[in-house]
Structures are given as C-alpha cells and as structure tokens.
Amino acid sequence: MKFGTVDISAILIGAVWGTVWMIITGIVLMLVSGLIVSPLVGLAALTGAVGGFVFLMVQSRFENVTKTTGALAMLVLVIFGVLCAGQPFGADLGQKTLYQLIALVVWAGLTGLSIGMCLAGYRPGSAKRYRMELLLIRFLKGLAFVFFTIIVVLPFYVMLMTSFKSQQSLLANPLDFSIDFAQGFEGLFRSYVELFTQYHFGSFLLNTAFVSVCTVVITLAFAIPGAYAVARLRFPGQAFLSRSILLIYMVPAIVLVIPLYAVFSQLGLRNSLTGLLIVYPATTIPVALYMLQGYFRGLPSELEDAGLMDGLSRLGVIAKITMPLSLPALASVALYVFMIAWNEFLFAFMFLDDLDLFTLSRGVVSLNSSEVPRQHLMAGAVIATVPVLAIFLWFERFLVAGLTAGSVKG
Template sequence: MTADITVALADEQATVPQRRQRRRHPGLQRQRLILAIIRWVTISLFLIAVLVPFLYMLLLSVRPIESLLRNPGSLLPSLDELTLDTYIDVLAPVSEGGQGFLTFLVNSAIVAISSVILALLVAIPGAYAIARLPFFGSRQVSALFLAAYLFPAIVVAIPLFVIFTRIGLRGSLLGLVIVYAAQTVPVAIYMMRNYFETVPASVEEAGLMDGLSRVGVLRRITLRLAMPSIMATGLFVFMIAWNEFLFALLFLVDRRPLWTVSLGLAQLSGSIEVPTTVLMAGSVVLTLPIIVLFFLTERLLTGGLTAGAEKG
C-alpha cells in the first residue's frame, strides 16, 4: 500500500513541470491572448451599439430646439445650452400645456404592478401543482402553455377587444391588467416550475410529517426557497406590462387620462407639432425606470432565470 502511494505521488509530482511547461508554451499563450482580445472587442462593440443611441437620445433631450436647429450635426452641446425644459414639458399636465407623462407614468406603474401581483397569484400555485402534484398530462401542460406563444398577439387582439367591449372592461386599466396577466401567466408557470423542481422533495415531506398541509408547505417552505425565481418572474412580467403597446392602444385609445407611457410616446412620435427634443425626453422617461430597475435587480434576475435550468 505504501509503495503504491509513493508511486502515485511521484507521478503527480512529475506532471507539475509538464503543466507549467504547457502554460509557458508560446502557442498557448498566443491563443489565449487572441481569445481575450476578441472577447473584449466583441463586448466593446455590443456596448457601443447599445449605449451610443441611448447617449445620443439623452443629449438631445437636454438641448433646446433652437440649438438643435442651428447645429443639427453637433453631438456634444455646450454646457450653457443644457436645459431641463423639455422634461418639464413632457411631465407637465395637459391642462398646463404639457404632455401629461407624469400621469402616464402613474398609470403604467399601476398596470405593471397589478399585473405582476395577479400573474404571480395564478402562476405560483399552477407551477407548484405541475412540479409536485401528479396528474394525467402534467408533462404536456408546459408544452401547451408555451404553444400559446406561437401565435402573434394580433390574432387574439380583435376577439379580446370585442369580448371586453361587451362586458364593459374596455377603456379601463382593470381590463388591461387582466390581459397582461393572462398573457404572461404561461411563461411565468414554465419559469417557476423549473425552480420548484429543484427544491428537495425531502424538505417538503418533512414539513408534511410535522403536520403542515400542502398549502402550508408551499407557503412556509417552498416559497421561501424559491424566492429568487419568484422575484425574477415578477420582474419579467413587470417589464412586459411596462413596455406593451398593442393592447394598450386597443383598450385605451379613446381614454387619454388612462393612457400608459408607451401610448404617450407613440402620440409624441406621431405628432408633427412636437419638437424632436421633447420626443427624446419622452423616450428617456419611458426607458430610464426600466434601466434603473434592471441594474438594481440584475443579479436576482439572472440567478432566477438560470436556476433550475438543468432540470428544464
């Protein structure tokens, strides 16, 4: 036994110089250097493609229209030209001569947050049932949910418009919340089901043996362990509800006080009387909350979306 251990140690020690030699090999070092350069060049190109348009939009939004007309090709305005009057014009109420985007922001926040709450209330028990409770066709349910996304939204837009008009929900934020929740529940169930399957079944069985009901196990044990996935799913639903335009246009086109911020921006872009600087300010107002929310929760969103991927 001792001789075998000695031989194994000798073989292991003999491989150390070989590993160092491989690390010092000029071909390998050159290959690693080339790959590192390609990686950083690719990242830089993606950053330029994403950040330059947003930076240009931001710079235009703080310039007066007179400066833009005098020198339209100038990307960097002088400091004495910078102004926030465009944002005041965008956020001010319509009664005061503004565009009313502050009201649109409040409407969008109400719709997005309500959609998240309603979607999670439906998706959490649905995902848990698919992941834990055996029933006929449980494995085919997820495929059926995802199959709903094979059809474009315009296919169901007209039937929903007719149905909600007849029941009196068209032209209200409640109808929009119901549509957004129904639109996002299938993918929310699919995302959370994968995470619920990674929760050890032995933990839930211990809770059942301690006298908890299935609902109690879900509320006290599973939800706490699956909180990253729940938060990531909630952020996903929030972003969809915040940026959605088609259903908001169909449901609220004749109710301007209830417009969401995406409708307000579409109205600005379609008006020839609105200066370009005001349009850029409205674009920043629409985009900035999502950017801030994403960077504040980026780690949670990434972890929740990737967790359980090996079981998907």
C-alpha cells in the same frame, strides 16, 4: 533575427487599433465638444503601426518589462508622432485646445493599451499556430468589445442627450451633443418639465406603475399555485401540462388583438385599465408558471414531506416552506413580469383612447408627430426607460439566475 509573422501582426494590429481609436475619439470629441472634426485616419494608422512594432521591440529588449511600462513607452512615441502632424483631428488646434489635447492623449492611451493587451508576452520573429491564433483571438475580442459597447451605448446616448437639446441646435449641428450649462437647470430640463406639466406624463407614469404592479401581483397569485401543482402534485395530464404550458407563450399577440378588441369593445372593457389588467396577466402567467415550476422541482421535496408529517396542510406547506425557499425565483419572475408589463406596447396602443388612461408606451407614441419637437419625444423615451432600467440593475442578479436556471444543464 528574422522578420516573422508576429512582427507583421504587430504592425497590422497597431494600424487597426490606431485607426479604430482615432475614429472613435474623433466622434466622441465631436459629440462632446461640438467641434467639427475630420480625423487624420491614415496618419493614425501609420502611427499605430509604428507603435505596434516599437512595443514589440521594447518588450523583447527588456526581459522584465511589464505591460504598463511598455504601454507608457508607446504613449510618448505616439503623442510625439501625432503632434508632428499639427492637426490630429483635422481642425485647428487653437479651437477647443483643451478638448483636442485630452482627446489626443485618450487616443494615444487607448491605442497603446490595446496594442499592449494584444501583444503582451510576444517576441519578434515567428510563432507557432497556437500562439498566432491566440493573438488573433485577443485582437478580435478587443475589437468586439469596442463594437458591442458602441452599438449598445450610442442609441441610449443619443436618446438622453437629444432630450436636453433644443430643436434649433439639433438641426444646426446634429453631431453636437455638448451640454449647454449656460441655459441653467430649467433650460436643460425644459422638455421634461413640459412633459409633466402639459403632456400629462405624471399620470402616464402612475398608470404604468399601477398596471405593472397589479400585473405582477395577479400573475404571481395565479402562477404560484399552478406551478406548485404542476411541479409537485400527481394528477392525470401533469406531464402534458408541464411540457405544453410554454406553447401558450408562442401564440402571437397580433392574432389575439382583433377578437379581444371586438369583444372588449362590446363589453366596455376596451378603453380601460381593467381591460389591460385582464390581458397582461393572461400573457404572462404561462411563462411565470413555467419558470416557477422549474424552480419548485429543484427544491428538495423532503423538506415538504417533513412539513406534511408534522401536520401542515398542503397549502400550509406552500406558504411556510416552499415560498420562503423560492424567494429568489419569485423575485426574478416578478421582475420579468414587471418588465413585460411596463414595456408592453401593442395592447396599450390598441385599447387606450383616453388621455387619462394612457400608459407610458401609449403616451410616448402620441408624442411621435410633427407638431411635437423631437427632444420631447426623446425625453418621453427617457422617462419610460429610466424606471425599468433602474429596477433591472437593482435586481439584475436575480433575473439572470432565474431566466437561465430552467434551461441550462450542468
């Protein structure tokens, strides 16, 4: 048996996974336990490489080996290899031994699993181009998984954990995100309690909810008839409207800010929630109308014709036939508009001066000063994020279906 491309790949893949997982488990260990570590990356790469090669050999020796047993064989070897080095994370094993051992097992398990997933079904020696590309793609997909998960999770993790810390401990060790349960419930949620009691976050939350819900209601009230007219009724300019309505969405908000600021100042609408309730729907109606008309078009018009034949008026048809049929689309549009209104920053920032009127976006910005500790800022960010994320996760399938429906052809 000759030493071939698959063997080389197995060694390289093992080395990369060993390194990647060592860095990640090292950092996670650091964040969770507060222990200062500097992982032995070289050793991890070496062990991973050996592990990759051994996995390949074990797999070829036993014809019916499953992925799991292969990975298990790896795991034992890998733990053994690292334990020999004594200090796998570059810190004395005596400190936080339990954490270190768990991290070690996790590292070995993840490395073994990744190698197993990449190399499953491969035999030592050389392989054809097809098989080699498949191997490469599996490997890259695995890396991409890790990469995307980290870049998405890390900022949110830092945001959440910072809000539980105190200024001193943050400055002392910015890598220590271990939660100190010794300070009790009150100590842990001190920032949140202060935001709600001293920084008016209760009223910010109510204002934001009020503005967002009203924006959704107003937008739907305007967009449903408009979308129906564009989708179903024949009138001069229909084709032009259905094409060009989205162009409104291309107008930059920053161009509108100066005139609206000037005019609303004169009319006394600037420093008021009414002002926001005029501007927000105006920016969301075009996109809502566009999404809805795409959906209305897809409904079978025979149903509506039947309703018309049976004596319903147009408005009756819309209320009794079209609306019930398009509930999923309405839900997705409502959710999308809600998200836009909840997250809107520019107009809230420019328009609102009074503390009682602040929305969350405006309120969190006001926390961004050197006088307010940063855990308060992050607690504010968490308060602004949690409701919209919760609602999003609740209705996710509607949103995903609705957002992409208009633009994708089968």
